[in-house]
Amino acid sequence: MKIESIRLQNFKAFRNVHLKDIPPFLVVVGANGSGKSTLFDVFGFLHDCLRGNVRQALDKRGRFAEVLSRGCDPQKDSILIELQYRMEIAGAKRLVTYSLEIGERQGQPVVLKELLRYKRGRHGSPYHFLSFANGEGYAITNEEDFKKPDEELDRETQKVSPDTLAIKGLGQFERFKAANAFRSLIENWHVSDFHISAARGRKDASGETEHLSQTGENLPLVARYLHEQHPALFANILASMARRVPGISAVEPKLMDDGYLTLKFQDGSFKTPFLDRYVSDGTIKMFAYLVLLHDPKPHPLLCVEEPENQLYPHLMAELAEEFRSYARRGGQVFVSTHSPDFLNALELDEVCWLVKQQGYTRIQRAKDDRQIAAYMAEGDQLGYLWKQGFFDGVNP
Numbered sequence: 001m002k003i004e005s006i007r008l009q010n011f012k013a014f015r016n017v018h019l020k021d022i023p024p025f026l027v028v029v030g031a032n033g034s035g036k037s038t039l040f041d042v043f044g045f046l047h048d049c050l051r052g053n054v055r056q057a058l059d060k061r062g063r064f065a066e067v068l069s070r071g072c073d074p075q076k077d078s079i080l081i082e083l084q085y086r087m088e089i090a091g092a093k094r095l096v097t098y099s100l101e102i103g104e105r106q107g108q109p110v111v112l113k114e115l116l117r118y119k120r121g122r123h124g125s126p127y128h129f130l131s132f133a134n135g136e137g138y139a140i141t142n143e144e145d146f147k148k149p150d151e152e153l154d155r156e157t158q159k160v161s162p163d164t165l166a167i168k169g170l171g172q173f174e175r176f177k178a179a180n181a182f183r184s185l186i187e188n189w190h191v192s193d194f195h196i197s198a199a200r201g202r203k204d205a206s207g208e209t210e211h212l213s214q215t216g217e218n219l220p221l222v223a224r225y226l227h228e229q230h231p232a233l234f235a236n237i238l239a240s241m242a243r244r245v246p247g248i249s250a251v252e253p254k255l256m257d258d259g260y261l262t263l264k265f266q267d268g269s270f271k272t273p274f275l276d277r278y279v280s281d282g283t284i285k286m287f288a289y290l291v292l293l294h295d296p297k298p299h300p301l302l303c304v305e306e307p308e309n310q311l312y313p314h315l316m317a318e319l320a321e322e323f324r325s326y327a328r329r330g331g332q333v334f335v336s337t338h339s340p341d342f343l344n345a346l347e348l349d350e351v352c353w354l355v356k357q358q359g360y361t362r363i364q365r366a367k368d369d370r371q372i373a374a375y376m377a378e379g380d381q382l383g384y385l386w387k388q389g390f391f392d393g394v395n396p
Contacts, residue, residue: 001087004086005018005019005083006019009080010068010077013361014069014360014361026351027352028336029336029354034355038361039354040305043189046189070359071359078112079101083097083098084096096117099113099114116130116182117129127140127150132158138157139166139179167183198215205259207221212288216288219263219287224253224255247267251266263276290322293323295331298326303333304323305336306336307319307342348376353391375390
């Protein structure tokens, strides 16, 4: 279920942008304050709306007026988030559009409109399989019955709280195919907020063990799960560590005598392994990335901000290839970076940059810049072109 386009209106710095033809691996460059974190927060915002409600997601970000673009009128203007993604429905890949419009009425956030639509056939307009406004609407229960004309499809009318997403409730039921699939997509997004301090030290041996959390605090637990349940995969992670981190020959998730779990690292220069609290930040971070990127069940979407922090520049090319490999296995990847070395490992269609003008942000694709495309065709690299000032409006 690959996201192919994102359209935003009045969402913070994005007054009106439409990012199209999104590749499986996309890297975003931009000056501080240009909107890189905001672009990633679109996914975090939808995830928060699904876990709670729209009001809670807005409150977390300073309430509606703070999320609404500057210069807009909270009484009249609304926020629009629209995603297009491709998924298999009834044996065919179909382009599905999810559209969410949020406003404020009498000081309270309201879902003004929520739509889920796609074409049932090659011709005609996309059909609305879920349509809600102000807490009332309908969803189609037999959407895959393509032999029936549109007017004969079965509608189920429902009511939800005006500040709650319809896909939150209806998406729990398999009879609403598109809503169920999109809810699952959002639930499994991973927007990384990794903290090295959270990943270090002893951990209670209970909790989430199969997937690395957003902050990485369960790293020892996930490492133990991979070590025990996917030994070949864990061996690949260790082999990658040995190639990328000089001296590290092994990592062992160790259950201590007091019942807590920790990581022990083996340096080839010493006979005795040492605990993760004595390991460099870069070593912990590289191990965490490898654990995340070798997940047996890749997240449908992975967002990582500035992965180059605490890592040696010469590791950037290999890290970029790890992200690209993850995308090839089925998980879409968005990365933001300030590293020319990371950019040097990327292809033309994998890069875009953000430019802030008159308080609002626009998105520029590297593949749409003729001069950059010509230099790349001659063998240049994107990181060098960025440093030389060819990314219009963005200084390195």
